[in-house]
Amino acid sequence: MVEVVEDREWLGDDKRDGGEEAEDKRLSATEYVFRNTEVPSWKEQLTVRSMVTSLVLSLVFNFIVCKLNLTTGVIPSLNVAAGLLAFSIIKFWTTALHRMGFIVQPFTRQENTVVQTCVVASSGIAFSSGTASYLLGMIPRIADQAEVGNTPNNVKDLSIGWMMGFLFVVSFVGLFSIVLFRGMMVLKFKLTYPSGTATAYLINSFHTPKGARLAKKQVSMLFKSFSFSFVFAAFQWFFAGGDDCGFASFPTFGLQAYAKRFYFDFSSTYVGVGMLCPAMINISLLFGAVISWGIMWPLIEAKKGIWYSADIPASSLHGIQGYRVFLAIAMILGDGLFHFVIMIITTTVSLMKRKSESRSAGNSTNEGEDYDENIRTEYFVKDSIPKWVGVGGYAALAVVSIIVVPLIFHPLKWYHILVAYAIAPVLAFCNAYGCGLTDWSLASNYGKVAILVFSSWVGLNNGGVLAGLASCGVMMSIVSTASDLMQDFKTGYLTLASPRAMFFSQVMGTAMGCVMTPLVFWIFYKAYPIGDPNGSYPAPYALMYRGIALLGVEGFGSLPKHCLALAVGFFVGAIVINVLTEVLKKYETKYRIYRFIPNPMCMAIPFYLGGYFAIDMCVGSLILFFWHRASKQKAKDFGPAVASGLICGESLWGIPAAILALAGVNAPLCMKFVKS
Template identity: 70%
Template sequence: MTIEEKPTKPDDHDDDEESEAAAMERVFSTQEVPSWRNQITIRAIVTSCILSIVFNFIVCKLNLTTGVIPSLNVAAGLLGFAMLKAWTALLNKCGLLKQPFTRQENTVIQTCVVASSGIAFSSGTASYLLGMSSMVASQLETGNTPNNVKKLAPGWMIAYLFVVSFVGLFSIVPLRRMMIMKLKLTYPSGTATAYLINSFHTPKGAKLAKKQVSVLFKSFSFSFVWAFFQWFFAAGDDCGFASFPTFGLKAFAQRFYFDFSSTYVGVGMICPYMVNISLLVGAIMSWGIMWPIIEAKKGTWYSADLSATSLHGIQGYRVFLAVATMLGDGLFHVVYMAITMLSTVIKNKTKKDESSSDDDNKAVSFDEQRRNEYFLKDQISNWTALGGYVALAVISIVIVPHFIFPQLKWYHMVVAYIIAPVLAFCNAYGCGLTDWSLASNYGKLAILIFSGWAGLQQGGIIAGLAACGVMMNIVSTASDLMQDFKTGYLTLSSPRSMFFSQVLGTAMGCIMSPLVFWFFYRAYSVGDPHGSYPAPYGALFRGIALLGVEGFSSLPHNCLKLSIGFFIGAILLNLLTVILKKCEKKYRLYRFIPSPMCMAIPFYLGAYFAIDMCIGSLILFIWEKKNKKSAKELAPAVASGMICGDSLWGVPAAIMSMLGVKAPICMKFLSASVNTKVDGFLGN
């Protein structure tokens, strides 16, 4: 899952599942493993391309609404399996099948699709790139100068992504043997994906996959039809089911309502319970308590004449308190990850020194021996990786400052590319231990450093946001590739096929992500906090850049004190969670401590999507109580179908919007007094 990061972890396997996984390679021992070239087939590339388009639309819509993105690995693996299984079965019936469908081919598809949709997140079309636009700049007012604004266009966005997105892939390749074979890092998401793909290609797993695909398409159809039905009632602003005042008009004014979004009900079914509760706690704390109190100080804490979007008014508190919470959470995890990494390295070294003689005589299991053999079979030389990193970095250093972002100087880029491999290693290592990717945290730190370095008059806002993109793409793609190496290791997929499918998926994402974003950008008022696609991270990332160039002088009255409090509070909450995990084992109280990062998201948007997600959690909770086995097997498929159906309705809806086709009905809710006035006006 990605809520700026990836805080979710796969469910722990029980003993039966672990023993079955341990003996997995004996099940496949009679099957020939295809060469790396035969793992990357034309049919796999075509399937990956189709699914990449679908997943780019899904991720883009989620990015532009709330920024809460669940893990789509299960859906990618499942849909890839379903599409190619159906195609190969048809060819087999016709006597035309030349190469059977293998788990290695399935892994290539999943890797390619996830790499492409990963670029949809790290591309920053809904965060740092959108933060450069005049729409977001006009909302925050401060720093709205020509050299701190850049007009968005798909051409330069695609070019920018191509020169910065591939560098990270080469930065981590030389460390694959150490991290996968020697350190044996877990990479929970990569491991879970591998077990899923392995199970699909056993008779029992194929039967369950068929059932999951059927359920997915049923929930997809329901979600799509429901979104289509809602469209008829949304002819204008604040019309339709999405503006239903579920808890009354006063609560609706404070953004507390259920908006009937099957997307976020589905997201809530995938996300852990505490993530959803954290979002709701953050919404209650901000829109239910803090903002009404601060608004009551209008005229004292800030001028009553300011516009609703001014950073020196209520909007400043919303933006900077969210930013402070995110920075506190991010700083804690960066430091904690560094401590964890160093501690693990020291323990592993000590353990290795103490038991080196035992290790020499230790028998290697059949599975491990077979996996090691195929993982070492097709190597990518370190010189190739080093040469690729240097060459791509030089190209980026030349093109980005001279042709795309003049505000970001060549020496800024040189420093970024010197630091990036170290951060890429830290992120990939930490991700292997905890399943957390801290890419966006490194990106936020880059904003603060490089925006302050450049300065406001020299376009520091654009420089900081562009540097964020450089850092995020390198660090994110590096950890994603190592996850894929782990998946490939457990499915006997060649490292070369994993690398090239990651490259292919990245290339697809670099093209598709800006084009899909542009599709929404032309059809809707993207970035409008009161519109259908508020894209909250655009304003939040620009707020971080403003903090970097102006310092604390840009904050309204008492905002600095509150921001420091929330910054420290985020660190303390995380520290308490870690302490309880280490010390309190009986009741596992750490499960009930909310996540600061999740709490910060509703500060800007409100509670409506948190309510949707909590309803998703409630549905899953009831389902698990009634039939835990069924819920575990089918809930991810149901949730994925709901997300896919509602998100893909955005395509025809956007086309109709661009063509000027409007819904025929406006369903709007008024108070009794306002309704009386309207009736009186119409009567006259």
């Protein structure tokens, strides 16, 4: 922003007359800083180097998201890391070639945005693909834990072939369902899309002289924390040569607390995740762990032989595991239902309000008064996407899905898919609109509703469990990619990236994700016992999603004694907590007490897993808190970079670790603690 300051000083007091306000507004505009920088055409924004960089970063981020999915399912926003890494890689490449005497195309913020969009689209598939939730919930190993519904027509073995085919069929539909609404969402409604806006400001700042210097320092911090995390993860591996061995099984608070899953497992990944997540999210996770593993489960286990049979294995849903899973499901459904209803109400009220405001305003506008808005609107409408692309693309993909999906999942019939695709555009619009208002994507909640509806419709004897899980994938993929695309359009609007280039980048990223996600998941799937609640990769959502499907086909008749009453209580409790939070947000402004109310969805996750990862994440929050106390600006500038490095380093060690496991190479040592 050096140029802006110099220009304002050059004006002097004697120049600041009647047009002072308009001139000041123009000079302080973001686009004024870039007034001498040429904006490349949409084809020039899609360069070979941007696609190669996207491919490399997509592979890295797919490993990160896959590992997070299979451990706890808590995934922070990775937009900042994607934008920063894209900037550092291409900037290094162009600078090196320039010094060697080659003439290279200048690296622009538009190209930076294209890479970030492609990478986030690819890693988004790793989340919506269901490799740690609805797809994994189909396998016999998870069905064995659920016991009920473990029949041939309700289970399906995973394979790379049909997983890729399914993802290619369903993952692109959401892009075409929402692309026609980009002008309405961004220009007419002026939705904020907080994550997309924050990413745009980050990219804009990188490409100013001051921002480039700061970005270099951030990259340096990122690679330092990355190196530490990678080396420390490799060091830990040498001591993990058996069950319950190594730093990951360190009884930090004693063996009794360790038995209740309270310990610090030295995971730099989740320390980094804790630094990126809001503190209240981390506290909510720890609070849920204390309530469940510290209070409820010991009390229920004391009723063993009374509430449930003493002969039932601990992993059975008819024993203590049933309380852990279904109480967590109840809280997740309660929280999801509340936000689903609130989102519909918020969207409806906001649309009605905007319609009323447009009528009262008539044709009078203030266009032309804002320098940034004029420039951005000009470039945003310049490369329009024809309507026939959106309508034709959606119709063609819908027809393909109606034919192909029933061939992959036999319990689903063509009319089930037809109904799903008939209502999906409405839900995609609601999710994209609500995401623009609140920054919350409720894709997983729409997926859970689809599970209940379609599993009940098909029935247990006709493969309702498998049908419900598959329909979740269809619905979740559509609404998730729709909100992601609109976030990216907002980012592109604020960085002058062409909508056409953004759309192609999203398509390319989605295609990369459809190929990479099954391949990356397959490495973990073959190397480790995925889905084992006591293993390194418990994949908690797999059993939970299957449990929701069982509720759809069977009702509550198969639950252990008093489990239904407790589940109803926690379902209502989740709604009450959310209502209280919303009421305090609306009427209590002085002390903002609502900030200290725990999040029900986050409280539910440790019900199944325990508190070890919540402790890691709280350590991340503590590091960031003390860093803020020591130097607020440095913590703000470098905190996300350090956190991203911690996540990337340990996650990437998963690649050689998985290869070693596949090759049958075990760690040479076992560090284990036992009672004296």
